[in-house]
Amino acid sequence: MDSHFFYVYYDGETYYHELHGLSYQGSNQKQKCVKVKRGIGLMNLQRRILNAMGLDHSRHNISIVYRAPQRVVDTQVFYNSLQLSGATEVKMMWEVVEQMVARGFIGSDLYVTVEPIVVEAGEGSQHAVLDGTVDEHIDSIPLQYYQGWAENTGDGDDFEELLDTMGEHEDVDHIEDVVVEENRDTCPGPDPTPEWFTKNTWDNMFDPSPVMQAEVASWTPGEQPMKGMVFATKLAVRHALTWYAVRENFSYKTEHSDSERLMVSCEDDSCPWSIRAICCKGDNVWKIAKCKGPHTCDKIQNAHDGRMIDSAFLAYVLERYIREDPAYKIKNLRHVALADLKHEVSHYKVWDAKQKAVAAIYGDFKESYAELPCFLAGLKDACPGTKYKLLVDDHYERGTCTFKAIFWAFRPCIVGFKHCRPVISIDATHLYGKYKGKLMIAMAIDANNKIYPLAFAVVESESTETWGWFLACIRRYVTGRSKLCVISDRHPGIQAVFRDTNRDFLQTPMTEHRYCLRHVCSNVNSRWNNETLKNLVWRAASATQERKFNATFGLIENVNRDAHKYLEDVPKEKWALAFDEGFRYGAMTTNVSECFNGVLKGARSLPITAMVKYTWFKLNTYFDDRRNKSIAQLKSGKRWCNYAFDIFMRNKAKAEHHRVTRLSAQQQSYQVDTPHNPGTAGHGDHTYGVNLLQRTCTCQKWKLYKIPCSHVIAVCIQFRHDAEQYIDECYSMNALFRSYAPVFPALKDRLSWPDPKETRKVIPNPRLIREKGRPVSTRIRNEMDEGGKRPRTTPWKEGGRKVQCGLCDQEGHNRRTCPKRNEASVKMVDVELRGSAHRIKKCACDLLSIGGNLVDDDDSWDLMGNYLRLKSTFLYCDFNRMISSAPRDQKKPLTELANKLFCSIETLINLYIFALVVYTPTSLDVFTLAVNGFY
Known part of the structure; x- marks a missing residue:
């Protein structure tokens, strides 16, 4: 009997899509693939799914909904739901599967809801079966966020842990469940049911033992972990501990961690708080076996620096924000972390968390190169006519090759470009991911003068070779139109390509090269x-x-x-x-390319396969939006796009004042005189020649823009011609609709992708790994941007200094991990406190130098504002940062020292305000003494 693939979705919810019918969604949804024999029964199917999900069938039950195809229209399939509640529904499902397999389907979708089995002791039971349940949401942090934990040695096993960690006896044979179908024709029927089988014998039954509750509890974020709580994995235990530490603002350390137990304790050795969690092998869950406490140590004072938060936990917290927008800036993510966790996390930790979240959502950067050939093959199979070209270099390791370049263009863009103007704009921009490179973009302009994405490429750098290859791919795969105009900047590689006479496709009359005016x-x-x-x-x-x-x-x-x-x-x-x-x-410019660079800003920080996927879905959304708008405009009776028709109407308004003289009716030659107009640069009063047969006007606007100028419209008005007929067809609503009419089809499941042409494993070029340092994430603006002035910008920074400690000035570690932290912290804090005090004293001396003009002089008020700002900065920044970095046993004396300084600051403020309001020689003398004696 043949096999069949089921794609099992769970931890989400079903909904009905407008086009596809029954669908599944959820921010935490998971997927498994199960291979079964066709005709399998419901019970066996449930067991196979539970095994794939890693759940015990004795503790969990599942309800299954089959996503049944209802009708197929062209390439679109509409699905409905079929609840698998018994043998009848399962039989119906297999009948549908047989029909769909004949149509080419090799897999089906199942939507699963997990329900824990809970058996509690009660008054009406003879025996109480105590069993624990594990909530599904406990699974918390995905495995990919954690790369491993330090393995240490710890205390011996307790008797309670030994009982929980013992699995089933090795000598006991395990008998698999066998499902036997009942044959009613051959098996003899049972005897009539005796009366005592159904007689009421339970009214007076009672349980003499006290009611017991299972020592199993679920955990919610922020709740204190307690003995008996059960978790799905060890990572889930760590997740719960971190949430609790974040809420209570304390740090813990790991005493022991291995595959069977996890022991943590408070960072303060004098505090008795500790937790021990063990792995229950028989149940395949983790349980907190011991919990000592409570905390007797002091909290981390007023510091909320997130020292207990690691990048893996932070990646879990920030994942939903990065999933919505991968271009989320680090500073914005820091604000998000502060709002959600009430802790200020460092820039580097947020950066590291973002990289882990991106890898978890969009895949690993290195593995993305290996996935690229398969995805491109599946993309072309789902959308025939899509073109791509993958360039690789041989690699010394057998079965591998090194990525060099990739070009891709989607079929809807290629087909729709035939109805656009034969003008494309090319540009290149940096990639922001783990590997350096350049993203090349070719953009066209639609009938309404809007951007029209055409083709893309990823190369190592801009050069004559890469630009020539990119333009050759456009000519070969995208467009063979003659008199194609290519607008670009004056990059040396682009200029060299167009000067190369061996490239016939880039020479006149096939291609015309123009420079961007900006x-x-x-x-x-x-x-x-x-x-x-x-x-x-x-x-x-x-x-x-x-x-x-x-x-x-x-x-x-x-x-x-x-x-x-x-x-x-x-x-x-x-x-x-x-x-x-x-x-x-x-x-006149390449603005259309540069505008789309901004649209792809988030994609440029993604792994390469995810970036190609991003362009696919982004262009699908763009085409769908433009297509719907063009259809609505066509239905309203519009003939021309707004861009061309607005120009036409402005020219028509000017044409009312022109004077027209016919020179030849047969040749349709005319002379047009414009009136005197002192408001224009040329003051008007000019003469132009118009020829309708040759479609020319000596002002050249008709020829340059393909839209009738005011002189042509004046001729048409006087001699009753339809001036709109002379608007180029490329500006029509029909052309706009046809350019967006091609539809992006749905991608096939990865199991249906054909084998790629490149069978070797593609690996990235190790020379392109980005060096340490923060690159610019925004295009460097120049004097041609709005505002007219070149703003301050940071140059592209590929290299940077190594991490340097702020305490000992050594590289390779920071002040938090400095081995000399304890001995240097007191000196560092005292020095910085004195530095801040001297800065305040200098400002106070400046105030004092104002003398008797304190009240009337505006400069004194500015100095007062600077003084107050210094005081505020010191209070809320220097104090928290310096005190939090000091050892725990030295926090108290340092706090007392800072409090004395605060009292001095408040005294200065009060004296200064008094000197401002009531100026007397006595008040000034008191203020002088206070300043001189400050600190």
């Missing part, structure tokens, strides 16, 4: 740092007529001859609109 202006400003010069370059490049360009270009020569010569060496058609011949369609 980068041209930025280059000029970086060389000569002249705001006027930069604005003149922008004005010259944006001019649509050669006459206007020459006039502005002459002004550039007057301002700076070197800049004028620099621009003369750059071919004008690459940066000036007046010489473009209409290839740009009016697009």
Whole structure:
């Protein structure tokens, strides 16, 4: 009999999806895969599922819902629910499975709800079966957050632990359950039921023993762990201990930890608090066997520095935030940790926790490279027409290869691009993950002048080789359109690629290369740092007529001859609109690529396979949104997109004031004169020639933007032509809808993915591992950004200093782990206290130097504000930080020393306010004495 795969989902809830019917969701949902023989009964199926989930069938019961296909429309399947409550429903399920297997399905979904079996002693029972239950939510922290714990030796076993850890006897044979189907035709029936079988004999029964409760309790976050509490794993025990320590603000240490027991105690040796948990092998659970206490030690004073929180626990707390947005900044996560845990956690600890959470959610960075070929093969199988190209280098280890580059473009983008303008913008941006690299992006522009994602690539760096390969993949896999315009910055690698005459596909007339105007202006400003010069370059490049360009270009020569010569060496058609011949369609910058870089900001910190998945789902959402909007606009009767129609209407308003003279009716040639307009730069009063047959106007706007200019519209108005017919079809609502009409299909289950072409294991290049240091997570803004000024930014930082101790100035550890912490802390705290005191004294002396003008001089109030800010900073920052870093036995004297300093501060404040309000020589003398005697 053939086998069948069941994908078991649990720890979530069912819901009905609009397109797919019955579905499953939940932030903590889990999945298991179970392989069974077709036709298996309900009881055996339940046992197989419980075994896969690691649960004891004598302690747990499960209810199963089969996700039954109801109808198939094209590639969409609508599912309904089938509750497996007996043999009839199971038989129906297998009949449906047989039909779906014939259609190509190899697996089915089961949604499982776990119910613990609880048998309590009561008045109506002869025997009390005492059994414990373990709540499912106790499973807490996933295993991947913890890499291991220190193994130490500890005390011997107690008799109670010995009983709990003993499993079943090794000499006893275990007999598997056998399900025998009943045959009513061949088996003789039983005798009639005797009357005493059903006679009431229980009314007077009672249990002479006292009612007993099972010594098993569930744990809730923040609750104090107590004897008898049961946990699913040792990690769950640690999770509970950390939650309790966080709430009570104390630290504990591990005395012993192995596969059978865990012993922890208070960090203060004089405190009797300790907990011992053991593994009950027979039940496969962990139970707290001993709990001594309570705490007799002092709490960690006012410090809430999160010293009891490790990165693994913090990763569990922050997981839901990182799952929502992997681009969550570390400083924001620190605020989240402070709000949730009431502890201020260090930057590095949050960073480390984020890396663990990302690995737990999206997979390990290194293993993600190995998964990439399989995912790409499954992606192409689910969406035929999707293109990808994986480049690898041979590796010395047999059966492996080193990742070099990956290119991918989805079929909906490729098909829809045929209805967009033949203009693409290319750009590259940094990756933020464990491995360095560059993400290359090719973006198009849709009919409404919005971004249209086209293709992506991940390479090691920007170079002539990588840019040439990326553009070759676009030409081969994405578009073969002639007269394609490529807009980019002036990166040396890009320029070298387009200068290479051996690359025929990048030469005229197949491809036209244009520069981004923003980068041209930025280059000029970086060389000569002249705001006027930069604005003149922008004005010259944006001019649509050669006459206007020459006039502005002459002004550039007057301002700076070197800049004028620099621009003369750059071919004008690459940066000036007046010489473009209409290839740009009016697009002057690579803003569309840079905008989408911001959209992918979070994805750039993910493992590589997760990043490809992110682009798939992000583009699916984007296409679905644009498709729905375009359909609504088409139904409303719109013919043209808002972008083109708004330009058309503005030109139509100006056309009302033009004068039109027909030169030839046969050739449809006209002369258009504009009125005098002192409000414009050229003051109006110009003459233009329009030819409707050749679709030209001497202002060139029609040719450059493919939208009728005001002169063409004036001719159409006077001679009753439909001016809208001259708008290019690329701006129509029909083109917009067709560009987003292709649909992203649903991905298949990973068990259905075909074998990839690259059978070797792909590994990352070890040379690309990011060095220590914090890289910039935001594009470096320059003078071309809004605001006009270059803000202060941190350069890209790939390297950084090693961790250096703040106590002994040695590298390799910090002040919390410093071996000289105890002997240096008192000296360090005293020095810093005196430093803060001297800073306050200096500010007070500045106040004193104001003299008799305390009340009327505004500067005195500013100094007073600075003084109060220093005092506030000292109170809430220096004090908590320095006192918390001192040894426990020295906290009290240091606190007393700080309190004396606070009294001095308060005295200075009161005296200063008195001197301000009631200025007398006596008050000033008192204030002077207080300052001189301060500390």
